[in-house]
Amino acid sequence: xxxxxxxxxxxxxxxCQTCTAACKVAxxxxxxxxxxxxxxxxxxxxxxxxxxxxxxxxxxxxxxPCLAACPTGATFKHEDGRVGxxxxxxxxxxxxxxxxxxxxxxxxxxxxFAYGSEPTPEEAYKFDSARxxxxxxxxxxxxxxxxxxxxxxxxxxxxxVTPACVNSCIAGALHFGDRDDPTSNVSRLLEQNRxxxxxxxxxxxxxxxxxxxxxxxx
Amino acid sequence: xxxxxxxxxxxGRQPYWDWRAASNFMLGGSxxxxxxxxxxxxxxVLGLLGAALIGAGLLCVWFEIxxxxxxxxxxxxxATSWMSREATVAPLLFAxxxxxxxxxxxxxxxxxxxxxxxxxxCQARMLNAGRGIPAWRNPRxxxxxxxxxxxxxxxxxxxxxxxxGLMAPPLWPMVLLTALLSARALAFWSYRRALPKMAVPGxxxxxxxxxxxxxxxVDVLAxxxxxxxxxxxxxxxxxxxxxxxxxxxxxxxxxxxxxxxxYEQPYAVPVTVARGGQVAPGxxxxx
Numbered sequence: 474x475x476x477x478x479x480x481x482x483x484x485x486x487x488x489c490q491t492c493t494a495a496c497k498v499a500x501x502x503x504x505x506x507x508x509x510x511x512x513x514x515x516x517x518x519x520x521x522x523x524x525x526x527x528x529x530x531x532x533x534x535x536x537x538p539c540l541a542a543c544p545t546g547a548t549f550k551h552e553d554g555r556v557g558x559x560x561x562x563x564x565x566x567x568x569x570x571x572x573x574x575x576x577x578x579x580x581x582x583x584x585x586f587a588y589g590s591e592p593t594p595e596e597a598y599k600f601d602s603a604r605x606x607x608x609x610x611x612x613x614x615x616x617x618x619x620x621x622x623x624x625x626x627x628x629x630x631x632x633x634v635t636p637a638c639v640n641s642c643i644a645g646a647l648h649f650g651d652r653d654d655p656t657s658n659v660s661r662l663l664e665q666n667r668x669x670x671x672x673x674x675x676x677x678x679x680x681x682x683x684x685x686x687x688x689x690x691x
Numbered sequence: 692x693x694x695x696x697x698x699x700x701x702x703g704r705q706p707y708w709d710w711r712a713a714s715n716f717m718l719g720g721s722x723x724x725x726x727x728x729x730x731x732x733x734x735x736v737l738g739l740l741g742a743a744l745i746g747a748g749l750l751c752v753w754f755e756i757x758x759x760x761x762x763x764x765x766x767x768x769x770a771t772s773w774m775s776r777e778a779t780v781a782p783l784l785f786a787x788x789x790x791x792x793x794x795x796x797x798x799x800x801x802x803x804x805x806x807x808x809x810x811x812x813c814q815a816r817m818l819n820a821g822r823g824i825p826a827w828r829n830p831r832x833x834x835x836x837x838x839x840x841x842x843x844x845x846x847x848x849x850x851x852x853x854x855x856g857l858m859a860p861p862l863w864p865m866v867l868l869t870a871l872l873s874a875r876a877l878a879f880w881s882y883r884r885a886l887p888k889m890a891v892p893g894x895x896x897x898x899x900x901x902x903x904x905x906x907x908x909v910d911v912l913a914x915x916x917x918x919x920x921x922x923x924x925x926x927x928x929x930x931x932x933x934x935x936x937x938x939x940x941x942x943x944x945x946x947x948x949x950x951x952x953x954y955e956q957p958y959a960v961p962v963t964v965a966r967g968g969q970v971a972p973g974x975x976x977x978x
Binding site for chain 2: 483484512514516517523525527529538540541542543544545546547562563564565566567568570571572573574575576580582605606607667669671672675677683685686
């Protein structure tokens with residue numbers, strides 16, 4: 474089996490938002506919609522203050538609450554663990570958005586542009602009317618992963634078949650690959666580092682792992 | 692660092708379901724309650740009011756969804772989705788309510804009542820499956836919504852019966868209303884007690900606490916008035932007051948649950964990375 478996951482090294486992320494920008498360019502998301510972003514968390518009190526950059530996106534859960542909630546079957550799971558949306562089936566009820574504990578569902582009902590009422594050439598090129606009025610989210614750049622099947626290239630290793638955010642990360646904080654392959658980059662990282670997944674207690678089996686220290690597993 | 696979209700972890704209320712979605716829970720629950728009340732009282736026409744309320748609630752939702760002309764797709768996933776199940780029960784309920792009124796059939800009235808209970812249960816589970824909202828995923832929201840719907844329906848039933856002169860409120864409908872009001876008060880108390888386990892954001896807890904104090908007083912008042920009205924159902928103002936409170940407070944409760952307390956699940960990290968690679972305690976921004 475294949476289970477694609479993302480691994481985020483919190484020790485490396487510098488909060489530059491390059492992944493955020495790369496995602497917007499690659500997927501043409503409208504203003505106000507960010508399938509990926511980096512949270513900037515400040516904790517502690519002077520003089521012991523910490524700042525944590527926390528990249529968040531759809532967790533592509535193994536047990537996605539959005540899938541169970543969806544009344545149309547528009548939300549579905551690929552065999553390799555990715556969670557997708559069939560825009561042509563979605564009715565835009567946003568039930569999935571309330572079911573997602575990671576706030577990674579978005580719905581826009583009208584077209585909008587970054588600069589005034591006219592689209593930039595890039596926005597005009599990327600505009601997809603099928604995404605209006607329906608739910609949308611990170612797909613792990615599904616078109617690229619699907620390309621891997623036909624070309625034999627390896628997601629997470631070959632940039633052409635790796636999510637745009639991972640390719641763009643300047644700090645090497647983002648990694649993508651097959652967790653079920655013990656020789657994959659993500660399996661090695663998870664083996665060698667302590668990590669957590671967000672809101673595991675909700676039973677969602679999220680597919681995004683956060684590394685925070687060297688050492689065996691969690 | 693902040694751009695057009697916040698990079699801080701603060702979260703607010705869910706932005707997608709507004710008064711139209713809340714109306715579905717308010718009208719749908721009340722409508723189901725009216726249908727149950729009509730069956731218990733053997734009332735022929737009242738069930739139509741219940742069906743109309745449910746229809747109005749669904750119409751509100753129809754105006755909210757992003758692609759209304761695809762609404763029939765909502766029937767495609769009843770295997771797991773409580774929204775699909777709600778949609779599946781609705782037409783059966785309409786048919787049985789209409790048939791009960793048309794044929795004056797007690798069997799169809801009870802069938803409609805059973806479907807109404809299924810409908811309000813689907814609604815309650817639907818809200819409970821919204822796991823991104825801690826105040827919703829509290830499992831005790833299910834009995835709360837069911838009890839509230841039945842109490843609202845009984846209140847509206849008593850009101851409509853008195854208004855139309857269809858039925859002088861005899862003793863036992865008032866006893867039923869009193870029992871349902873008590874059940875709802877108990878369910879809300881139980882719901883609030885379970886909230887601390889749900890990681891409900893502080894703002895929602897504070898609002899719930901304020902609401903709880905007022906609502907507790909209203910519940911006591913409503914039950915006291917209903918008991919007084921039970922003692923002599925011919926005192927119309929008492930009957931009307933208990934009925935209005937039963938329906939009105941239920942609607943306020945549901946509106947608050949769907950809109951006002953719908954703070955999203957906060958982000959959380961169990962550990963943070965300190966300078967030099969040391970591990971430090973985590974954080975759970977309140978939002």
